[in-house]
Amino acid sequence: MSERKVRVIVAKPGLDGHDRGAKVVARALRDAGMEVIYTGLRQTPEQIVQAAVQEDADAIGISILSGAHEYYFGRIIELLKERKASDILVFGGGVIPEEDVPKLQAMGAGAIFGPGTSTSVCIDWLKAAVRDKWAKENA
Amino acid sequence: MEKLISRALGGDHRSIARLISLVESESPQAEHIMRRIYPHSGKAHIIGLTGSPGAGKSTLADKVIAAFKGLGKTIGVIAVDPSSPFTGGAILGDRLRMQQHAVDPDVFIRSMGTRGSLGGLSRSTQEAALILDACGKDVVIIETVGVGQSEIDIVKIADTVGLILVPGMGDDIQIMKAGIMEIADVFIVNKADRDGADRVSTEVNMMLDLLGMRPWRPPVLKTIAERGEGVAEVVSEIVRHHDFLDVSEEGRKRKWRRLGMEVEEILRREIASLVELAWEREKSPELFEFLAERKTNPYEVAERILGKILTGPGE
Numbered sequence: 377m378s379e380r381k382v383r384v385i386v387a388k389p390g391l392d393g394h395d396r397g398a399k400v401v402a403r404a405l406r407d408a409g410m411e412v413i414y415t416g417l418r419q420t421p422e423q424i425v426q427a428a429v430q431e432d433a434d435a436i437g438i439s440i441l442s443g444a445h446e447y448y449f450g451r452i453i454e455l456l457k458e459r460k461a462s463d464i465l466v467f468g469g470g471v472i473p474e475e476d477v478p479k480l481q482a483m484g485a486g487a488i489f490g491p492g493t494s495t496s497v498c499i500d501w502l503k504a505a506v507r508d509k510w511a512k513e514n515a
Numbered sequence: 516m517e518k519l520i521s522r523a524l525g526g527d528h529r530s531i532a533r534l535i536s537l538v539e540s541e542s543p544q545a546e547h548i549m550r551r552i553y554p555h556s557g558k559a560h561i562i563g564l565t566g567s568p569g570a571g572k573s574t575l576a577d578k579v580i581a582a583f584k585g586l587g588k589t590i591g592v593i594a595v596d597p598s599s600p601f602t603g604g605a606i607l608g609d610r611l612r613m614q615q616h617a618v619d620p621d622v623f624i625r626s627m628g629t630r631g632s633l634g635g636l637s638r639s640t641q642e643a644a645l646i647l648d649a650c651g652k653d654v655v656i657i658e659t660v661g662v663g664q665s666e667i668d669i670v671k672i673a674d675t676v677g678l679i680l681v682p683g684m685g686d687d688i689q690i691m692k693a694g695i696m697e698i699a700d701v702f703i704v705n706k707a708d709r710d711g712a713d714r715v716s717t718e719v720n721m722m723l724d725l726l727g728m729r730p731w732r733p734p735v736l737k738t739i740a741e742r743g744e745g746v747a748e749v750v751s752e753i754v755r756h757h758d759f760l761d762v763s764e765e766g767r768k769r770k771w772r773r774l775g776m777e778v779e780e781i782l783r784r785e786i787a788s789l790v791e792l793a794w795e796r797e798k799s800p801e802l803f804e805f806l807a808e809r810k811t812n813p814y815e816v817a818e819r820i821l822g823k824i825l826t827g828p829g830e
Contacts, residue, residue, distance in 0.1 A: 379540070380536075380540040380542075381540070381603070381604075381628070381630075383536075402606055403606070405604065406599060406602065406604035406605060406606050407599075407602050407604060408602065408604060409602045409603045409604045410604050411598075411604065411605045411607060411626075411628050412604070412605065412606045412607065413607045413610055413626050414606055414607065414608045414610075414611060415610055415611060415614055415617075416608075416611040416614060419614065420618075422617075422618045423614055423617040423618055426528075426617045426618050427610065427614070427617050427624075429528050429529050429532060430528055430531075430532050430617075430623055430624055430625055431532065431610075431625060431626060432529075432532035432533055432535065432536040459529065460529070461529060
C-alpha cells in the first residue's frame with residue numbers, strides 16, 4: 377500500500393488579484409510532500425467547496441487580502457456543512473487583523489497565519505491537523 | 516463500505532471522490548471496490564487528451580467539456596500532473612483552467628499526481644476512469660501530463676486519443692519519430708493563429724498519408740482553444756471516432772486488446788508483489804558478500820527465487 381498523501385486546495389476567493397502569497401504557500405506545501413490543487417484567482421465559495429469535495433481534499437487553504445475574510449470564511453464553512461463535509465479543514469492567511477482571528481476560529485477556521493509567518497509553521501500545523509482528521513476517519 | 520459504493524454509483528460526488536482516493540492510495544479495500552465497480556463500467560466514452568507541456572491541453576479540455584455539456588452529456592475529467600520525484604508532492608494546476616465547470620453537478624473534475632509513474636498517467640488513472648464511468652458519466656476526459664515522445668500509456672485506457680500539437684515545436688523529423696504520433700486518433704493543431712500552423716498540419720497529413728490506407732484515417736484539425744475556435748469540429752470528430760469504433764472490426768480489436776492489457780496489468784502487479792516478498796526473504800548479508808566476491812551471480816540468485824515462487828511458499 378502506498379502512503380496516503382495530504383491533499384490541499386489552495387484558493388483565492390474574491391476580487392483581489394494578488395496571488396503571490398498563495399503561490400508561495402502552494403510551493404511550500406508541495407515541497408513538504410503534499411498534493412496541492414491550485415484553483416487560481418477570483419474563486420467563489422461554491423467553486424472552492426465543490427473543488428474540495430471532488431478532489432477529496434483534506435484541507436482548504438485560502439488567501440485573502442481584500443478585507444472580506446469574515447464573509448468568505450463564513451460562507452465556505454457554511455457550504456462545507458451543507459455538503460456534510462465539515463471534516464475538511466479550513467485555514468488561511470493574508471491580511472487579516474489579529475482581532476478578527478478569534479471570530480474566524482469561532483466560525484470553524486482551523487488556523488489563521490498572519491503576514492511574515494514562516495511556511496514551516498503552517499506546514500507543521502497542517503500535518504498535525506490532518507493526522508487528527510485521518511485518525512477520526514479510521515476510528 | 517457498501518454504503519459508500521452505492522452512494523457513489525448513485526452519483527454522489529463526495530462518495531465518488533472518496534472511492535478514487537482509496538484506490539489511488541492503494542488501500543486494502545481497493546481491489547474490493549474495483550470488483551464491485553467493474554460490472555457498472557464500460558458505458559462511457561473515454562477520451563485522452565495529450566501533448567507537450569503548454570500545448571493547451573487544459574484550455575482545450577475546458578472547451579470540450581462545455582461542448583459535451585451542450586450535447587446533454589455528463590462529464591468526468593481526470594487531469595494528471597507530475598509529482599515531484601524528490602518530495603512526492605505536486606502542484607496540480609490543470610483544474611485552474613476548468614474551474615468555470617466546478618459548480619456544475621454534471622461535471623466531475625479530479626486532479627491526480629503521477630506519483631512516480633512515467634508513462635504520462637498515474638498508476639490509478641485507469642481505475643479512476645472506471646469509477647467515473649460506473650458512476651454515470653457519459654464521457655470521461657483524461658488529460659495526461661505534458662508529454663515528450665514516448666509517454667503513450669493513454670492509449671491503454673482511452674477509446675479516442677487526441678494529440679495536441681502547436682506550431683514551432685519542431686520540424687518534420689520530430690513528427691516522423693516513432694511513438695506519440697502513432698497513437699493519435701485525432702490530431703489537433705492548437706494556437707493556429709501562430710505562424711507555422713499550416714506547415715504543422717501539412718506535415719502531419721503527409722506523415723499520415725505515408726502510413727497508407729487504414730480503416731480510420733485520423734483527421735488533422737486546427738484550433739484556437741483560448742477563443743473556442745475549432746472546438747466544435749474537434750468534438751464532432753471525437754464523436755465520429757467513437758461511432759466508428761462501435762461498428763468496426765477495428766473497434767472490437769481495440770477493445771479486446773485493452774481488456775487484455777487490463778488483465779496483464781493486474782497480473783503484473785500481483786506477480787511483482789510476490790517477487791518482492793520472495794526477494795525480501797532471500798536477502799542476507801552473506802548473499803550480498805557472495806555476490807560482491809563473485810561466488811554467485813544475479814542470474815543464479817534470480818533463478819533460485821523464481822524456483823521458490825513457482826513451487827509455492829513454505830520450504
